[in-house]
Amino acid sequence: MFSVGLTGGIGSGKSTVADLFAARGVPVIDTDLIAHRITAPHGAAMPQILEQFGPEFVASDGSMDRARMRALVFSDESARKRLEAITHPLIRSETERASRAASGPYVIVVVPLLVESGTWKQRVDRVLDVDCSVETQIARVMRRNGFTREQVLAIIARQVTREARLAAADDAVLNDGASLETLGRDVDALHAKYIALALAQEQAAGPHA
Ligand code: ADP
Numbered sequence: 001m002f003s004v005g006l007t008g009g010i011g012s013g014k015s016t017v018a019d020l021f022a023a024r025g026v027p028v029i030d031t032d033l034i035a036h037r038i039t040a041p042h043g044a045a046m047p048q049i050l051e052q053f054g055p056e057f058v059a060s061d062g063s064m065d066r067a068r069m070r071a072l073v074f075s076d077e078s079a080r081k082r083l084e085a086i087t088h089p090l091i092r093s094e095t096e097r098a099s100r101a102a103s104g105p106y107v108i109v110v111v112p113l114l115v116e117s118g119t120w121k122q123r124v125d126r127v128l129d130v131d132c133s134v135e136t137q138i139a140r141v142m143r144r145n146g147f148t149r150e151q152v153l154a155i156i157a158r159q160v161t162r163e164a165r166l167a168a169a170d171d172a173v174l175n176d177g178a179s180l181e182t183l184g185r186d187v188d189a190l191h192a193k194y195i196a197l198a199l200a201q202e203q204a205a206g207p208h209a
Pocket of ligand 1: 008179
């Protein structure tokens with residue numbers, strides 16, 4: 001299945017743009033939701049998390065103790081790597097499964113840290129960046145999450161720069177002061193383009209693919 005990786009910095013408008021694709025009937029796979037599901041009670045990552053991090057990182061309902069794990073991986077790079085070694089393969093396989101099960105000419109895979117983390121760029125056919133200025137990101141996330149300016153800046157500092165993300169992308173949609181109507185027209189144009197690219201890929205693969 002032809003896949004478009006949708007990325008962008010925090011507050012850039014990934015969910016907003018993903019919703020516009022979904023409204024056009026495109027299946028949307030959200031890797032953040034998958035990450036949450038595999039660390040929920042009875043989630044696929046929980047046996048390994050229990051084994052490698054111990055029972056103190058498992059909440060009483062059997063889910064990952066998120067606050068505790070967040071605090072650990074924030075200060076301990078090797079712990080972050082160990083956690084990702086558990087979660088990333090599961091997120092990848094679950095994404096592939098959802099993509100195979102999806103119907104439509106193509107799927108949108110939302111990957112917030114597509115440029116930052118590993119091999120996502122090779123796993124999707126195309127990368128779409130939702131782009132906006134840092135000031136817009138700050139204003140949106142302060143409003144949405146009730147964070148301070150410094151908290152938002154600290155998160156942005158851990159992500160690649162706007163320029164690096166744009167350089168890694170095949171397509172970009174500018175979401176800076178754009179109305180939902182303008183954004184919808186941009187999504188319409190991209191949707192037409194992705195349908196054409198997906199069909200071309202299907203034809204090139206031949207009848208048995
Ligand atoms: P992301 O998923 O990239 O973190 P969201 O799509 O959640 O970003 O957008 C961040 C916040 O900004 C949300 O509250 C959303 O409703 C708002 N937002 C995003 N794009 C626009 C826009 N074009 N106009 C008005 N509000 C927007």
